[in-house]
Amino acid sequence: MLSERERERYKRQMMLFGDDGQERLKNAHIFVAGAGGLGSPVSLYLAVAGVGTITIVDMDVVDQSNLNRQILHNDRDIGKKKTVSAAEKLIAINPDITIHAIDIRIDEGNAARLIGNADGIVDAMDNYPIRYLLNDSAIKKEIPLFHGAIRGFYGQATTIIPGKTPCLKCIFPKAPPKEVFPVIGATPGVIGTVQATEVIKFLLGSGDLLTNRIFIWDGMAGRAEEIHAERIPCCPACGGITPEKGGKKQ
């Protein structure tokens, strides 16, 4: 049941999807991997939308060089755990939701436990090895993975529904080389809000998800484009699963 305060808080979006939609958001649990450039806008917009439970995981400490883009954190947070800073901001912006902020490095041994019974995983990471781990977890748990990545003025996003759409390994079978990437804060702003929009549409069960296509943002050209993507039958991550088989790997 929504409280009177919640009804007032969400009035302008409940014009779009009513009590039923808002209840869906309230009852949802989303796992956000990373509290950095992408994790900041994603978690902020999921929080203000009223997603009832958000788990946000990061292992870093706020550094001054983060502040051009990681808008969850500010100058006073330098030296603080990002999870502590994130939890403070998210609860302050919406005290009616539950935040689990976990200070840990995601790895093969803990990913399944950390994600728990979440309804979806947001990829707000900065490296492909952990992205592939999130991809595997999404496949095993049969929940969507909302992928985003950025560099400079460029960004990409896609929504992965295991068994139905190409997975991250189908689309990007090999990780690009590691680098200290250049970026302006507005780029994760664009991609993070695309990811948050995808999560909200998925939870509401409405709209066309960004599936089987990669959204490409070229901020320098002021242009958004799409690249079609297909499943790879022999994909090492999702090759054996089909929606008819319940999405489980055979």
Added chain:
Amino acid sequence: MIVKVRFFARFRELLGTDIPAEPENGATLLSLVRALAGKKKEGYDAIFDEHGNFHEFVIVMRNGKRVEHGDAGTVKVADGDEIAVFPPVAGG
């Protein structure tokens, strides 16, 4: 024969994009991209290794379908093809 080659992200910064090309009959996807990227060394090096093969992370698509690197040297381009060459970005 006219085909269009679209570079994305860093490749676009180095080489431009939506490049119309008129390859000779029999040109392969690999030979076409090599020829276009070869106009600028930094762009070529971003896409190809020292043996002239695509870096393993480079995504190559022909009319929306991903082409395996191993096939790029034999897949012939056809009139009207749209080739996309794309580096996944990693930051978050």
